[in-house]
Amino acid sequence: MAMALALSERGRGRTGANPNVGCVIVKQGVIIGRGWTQPGGRPHAEEMALAQAGASAKGADIYVTMEPCAHESARGPTCSNAIIDARPKRVIVATLDADERTRRRGIDRLGDAGIPVSVGIREPEARRAMAGFLSRVEKARPFVTLKLALSLDGCIAMADGSSQWITGDRARAHAHLERARSDAILVGAGTAKADRPTLDVRTDGLTDRSPQPVILGSDPEMPAHWLQISEPAAIADLADINWLLVEGGAQTAASFLQAGMVDRLLLYRAPIIIGGGLSGIGDIGLEKLAAAHGQWRRTDLRPLGQDVLEIYERAA
């Protein structure tokens, strides 16, 4: 299942409305098929892995990070039927589908066909790996990561707006990888106007994975392919966007935080002091200091060259 979870990451940020699923087929200790949701959402992970395994899938163990689909689609066969046809020995599933059209139906269909199914193996990791899709289904909006490059004193720029550069090469490269794992990137109109960011992925081999740019607010000079929204809640209407990366600036960060629409903080902390610069996060309407506590849980903390990467997720 660990390998299936790792494979699921390959599809992250490019599976459209579909979950980025991973699948591994094992027979007598040998891996005979590996799959992950392909760009745009098809083929599904199970379909890809079954194609690799061929007739050998008979009697094999199939590990898949999410319950195989059971609803008919014009775009392809249902994975539960394809698995039944392959006659595996058993199917191991990390988490159930959150989509009501399929929830438990894929499992039940396999069970009715006499194939033993285990559910719940590494479920927390699976929910994290496919959080974008799950957020869309459960919260009707994309999973939102707020990324900030900060000085030790929490500034994103000098008082005059200078911000190139806060962080070093390794942190910036990591941030570009994070872009490649996102369906869309959002910046505020102020940042768009001040920085004219390209919001593309400038990492060798991943330049074709640049996400959809989105702007919060209005900008008459916005490039034609950008999308525009007027408030954080409007991210619910962004079609086929599971993973949204919010890159600033301070007011945009604050408005998403105040709306309770940030699921994850991705902080790159540089070993510099700016002193009296522009704070990374504007007023979020906090009324009591105690209310700020218990909101965030640290999930990563490590050096990235001279900088430090800190990742926090919503505690609740």
Next chain:
Amino acid sequence: MAMALALSERGRGRTGANPNVGCVIVKQGVIIGRGWTQPGGRPHAEEMALAQAGASAKGADIYVTMEPCAHESARGPTCSNAIIDARPKRVIVATLDADERTRRRGIDRLGDAGIPVSVGIREPEARRAMAGFLSRVEKARPFVTLKLALSLDGCIAMADGSSQWITGDRARAHAHLERARSDAILVGAGTAKADRPTLDVRTDGLTDRSPQPVILGSDPEMPAHWLQISEPAAIADLADINWLLVEGGAQTAASFLQAGMVDRLLLYRAPIIIGGGLSGIGDIGLEKLAAAHGQWRRTDLRPLGQDVLEIYERAA
């Protein structure tokens, strides 16, 4: 020498104008004497260790973190003479004395008496362990640590000044240990007036180690035992203070940073977002972002319960 360095920490923050030295005497693999500079500066580490070893010091190895003193003092015998009298096999020294009255004289006196001396073992660690004394001798001022308890977005308080609490129990306990390792604590007049801090050490067993409170600026209601200075440069005049801990607020932090008088940053980072709060560091007169780089080197990064401890030292 590792043990001698650890022993030297016992005296930190309470040796007056003297260095906090550590000393270990070893004979045939057995430790026969351990010493560290005692409160107020006497007895010296070597004197304490030699008293433990007694006549057994003859033929032993003496490890000491700083060159033994050679200048006569009304307060006690010179350690170099005491060592010569003890007839050890050899003396191992981490670093030379920075005090011109003694520099090399202690070593030379031992050599003249026929005792082999090695110098430079673990010197970087020794210089760090005794940085307070070395700063006084080399820079004519105490070694300054700037301590800040910050939110993820670099705030030390809400916009209305509320700051209890930013960090959790473990970070606050660590900060009290750091107070116990300091000769003096300094706060700005604004913080003194707003918070009326006691600046004592509230850790069981260490309450007698509360450092000298110092205020930057003027405060008519300041307690009688506090000291007062009008500008950062005046710390040069604080008598018998090797280790100074600057605890805020933002303007005080900025004035010490701008004066180039911060040697170490001790940052406690809480997993909270305040958003539009009071920044931890005021204007430091930075003119170019590039000039902020290369100033600080990370020496520690670790979780303290829910918070994160980050320590930086001057890179140059």
